[in-house]
Amino acid sequence: MRVTVDPLVCEANGVCVGLAPEVFDLTDEDELVILAPDVPAGEADRVRHAVRSCPKAALSIEE
């Protein structure tokens, strides 16, 4: 499973970082960084939840 972000849509509000901090992080410049684009199996449920919870729908999953 891979997760990607559309940086033109992301508003860096940190919702996904709060839900899956092992996978998402924000830089000091408020840019979203995906730490683990190839999502580890143990993080898959958290990442799916984060993708559903993104208020901008900026995240996408490829299974």
Ligand code: SF4
């Ligand atoms: S939840 Fe969505 S808008 Fe917020 S930081 Fe994550 S990808 Fe960006």
